[in-house]
Amino acid sequence: MHADLVAISNLYAADRAIDALRGEHEALSSAVRLAREAAAGGEATVKSGESAVATVTATQRTTDRELEDYVDKKKRAQTLIDTGAGDYASAERQVAQCAAIIDQLETRSLELMETRDAAEKVLASSRRELVARQADLELARAKLSARDAPIRSELAAALEHQRAVSPELPPAYRQHYDDLRRRTRAVLVNVDDGCCSVCAMRIPPQKFVETQKDRAVHVCVGCGGYILP
Numbered sequence: 001m002h003a004d005l006v007a008i009s010n011l012y013a014a015d016r017a018i019d020a021l022r023g024e025h026e027a028l029s030s031a032v033r034l035a036r037e038a039a040a041g042g043e044a045t046v047k048s049g050e051s052a053v054a055t056v057t058a059t060q061r062t063t064d065r066e067l068e069d070y071v072d073k074k075k076r077a078q079t080l081i082d083t084g085a086g087d088y089a090s091a092e093r094q095v096a097q098c099a100a101i102i103d104q105l106e107t108r109s110l111e112l113m114e115t116r117d118a119a120e121k122v123l124a125s126s127r128r129e130l131v132a133r134q135a136d137l138e139l140a141r142a143k144l145s146a147r148d149a150p151i152r153s154e155l156a157a158a159l160e161h162q163r164a165v166s167p168e169l170p171p172a173y174r175q176h177y178d179d180l181r182r183r184t185r186a187v188l189v190n191v192d193d194g195c196c197s198v199c200a201m202r203i204p205p206q207k208f209v210e211t212q213k214d215r216a217v218h219v220c221v222g223c224g225g226y227i228l229p
């Protein structure tokens with residue numbers, strides 16, 4: 001390989017190693033972020049489930065108290081009828097009215113019981129979901145924490161290596177190299193069947209022969225990547 005191409009290739013390998021380490025760290029950190037958001041969402045769902053159960057429970061209590069009141073009222077009216085102590089007709093009306101309201105309240109109470117059962121099922125399932133999300137978060141944190149220090153030290157070494165190989169790049173290549181990197185383009189390209197492996201542009205045979213014979217360094221006119229022998 002042409003000496004200049006070796007220098008380009010060494011720097012590119014060093015830069016790619018840095019990219020990979022930074023990418024790995026970013027992926028691990030972003031997994032923690034996402035898991036944290038999912039766990040927070042799970043907590044919010046549990047809270048709203050708890051509040052739904054609490055609301056229906058409170059309504060149930062009120063309805064049950066009301067029901068007890070009407071049962072008592074009906075009993076008292078019935079006693080008046082049984083003992084003949086009061087106005088018979090009005091006591092009978094009251095018994096009938098109470099019986100109708102008791103009917104409605106009993107139906108309402110059954111509906112509330114069903115609503116509460118359903119709300120409790122939803123709550124139980126969101127609690128299970130939350131446990132799973134918290135376990136995911138713990139796992140993501142453990143993965144990050146296991147690789148955090150190694151990545152930092154590998155990155156320090158990779159940066160040092162990059163600082164060592166960077167000056168070996170002849171200045172004439174610097175701008176084009178930096179340009180390719182800035183645009184996240186492939187710096188090195190292969191030639192397959194006379195065409196660039198990255199952009200499929202035809203590579204003039206002359207350029208490829210010169211590259212293979214280490215006589216010159218050429219770039220693909222399509223993507224700008226340096227042609228490998």
Ligand SMILES: [Zn+2]
Pocket residue numbers: 189196197198199200201220221222223224225
């Ligand atoms: Zn190309």
